[in-house]
Amino acid sequence: MKRGRRFTLWQVFRAPVGIAMLSLFGLVAALVGDHVWDVIGAAALASTLGAVPWALATRRQ
Amino acid sequence: MKARTLRAWSWVHKWSSLVSTAFLLMLCVTGLPLVFTHEIEHVLMEKAWTPADPGGPGLNLDQVLGVALARKPGEVPAFMSFDEDRPVVNVTSVHPDGKEGVYSFQPIDQTSGDPAPPVAGHPVTEFLLQLHTDMFLGLPGMLFLGAMGVLLIAALASGVVLYAPFMRRLPFGTVRTRRQARTRWLDYHNMLGVVTLAWVLVVGATGVVNTLATPIIDYWKDTALKALTQAYDSPVAPGQHSSLQAAVDKARAALPGMQLQFVAFPGSAYSTDHHYAVFFRGDTPLTAHLTTPALIDARSGNLAAVAPLPWYVKALSLSQPLHFGDYGGLPLKILWALLDIAAIVILGSGLYLWLAKRKAGA
Structure with a gap:
């Protein structure tokens, strides 16, 4: 990492905002729909948790 | 910053x-x-069980209630709910002078009136x-x-x-x-x-809403339901209740296409002192969590009102699945x-x- 590099607020928050939107989409999709929407909702929520192993695998310093 | x-x-x-x-x-x-x-609870409690008389005419709801109350002398009915995957009616009753929050819960085989094994409410999960x-x-x-x-x-x-x-x-x-x-x-x-x-x-905020269940339901009873009871001066004594089965049939006719969920008896937490509140749920994934009560006058047996729940009770209803x-x-x-x-x-x-x-x- 270069010294002195600073991220903008948008750069800091774009991944968290995307993850939050995907989580909320998953929670609501499984609630208002059935069958296939339960699967889509759970998949959306699961993919947000995928950020954890991804971070541990690629962003470990 | x-x-x-x-x-x-x-x-x-x-x-x-x-x-x-x-x-x-x-x-x-x-x-x-x-x-x-x-x-x-499925693992801890569920045993093989078959109704006593699956092909028989079955008991009507008044008979089920009578059987249940005979086993709990001195108690008055509070709620009645219906299992989805077996012909079992659950009767919750309470002693009028008993401690608050202490209920008797009896699952009853609707084909015979015999007690059915409970499938929920294990002491550990409770x-x-x-x-x-x-x-x-x-x-x-x-x-x-x-x-x-x-x-x-x-x-x-x-x-x-x-x-x-x-x-x-x-x-x-x-x-x-x-x-x-x-x-x-x-x-x-x-x-x-x-x-x-x-x-x-989401889980935190819906949890907070769930903690407000008692004041939310009390507010609903004190405002929206209050108007219905102004015609009365005293609660209906349990002996004067009109037929429960007729009340449920009348409520069902008033809300066609919805699923019967539970009945709140007069004087219980989800009704007035004068009405059977018969709750139905919708049959889409979203409306399955939203109930609508039909209120039946417990003296005359007439339909008093169909009372769609106000937004704050709907918010409470939707907070439950999102929390659980x-x-x-x-x-x-x-x-x-x-x-x-x-x-x-x-x-x-x-x-x-x-x-x-x-x-x-x-």
């Missing part, structure tokens, strides 16, 4: 978390098995649920846990604000595992916190459990970071 502003948010994050952490940890730990209540809901302290305990939920929301909001200065120089998801423990756990705390933010916020995670099958429950474990790690690491900072500062 100015240093002063940062310190203020830091103060909010520290104290909202410190005050609530012990309770939130209790909620996360008891909540973990509670996510799987249905599965646990204990966990009670601890999770009000710590055995009734309404004050519930409202106290609601206040802890409000502190959780303050901790989440301040946590998001503090996330920015910490992550100004670090790409999303960075975990500095080769640095000292405090740095490493700060990174885990920030990464898990921001990844699970939306879920924790029981609306999308087993995959969603497993995700609920994983996210709950993540929340435990966030709470634990937060506490560790505070202790480590104190030690370093001392």
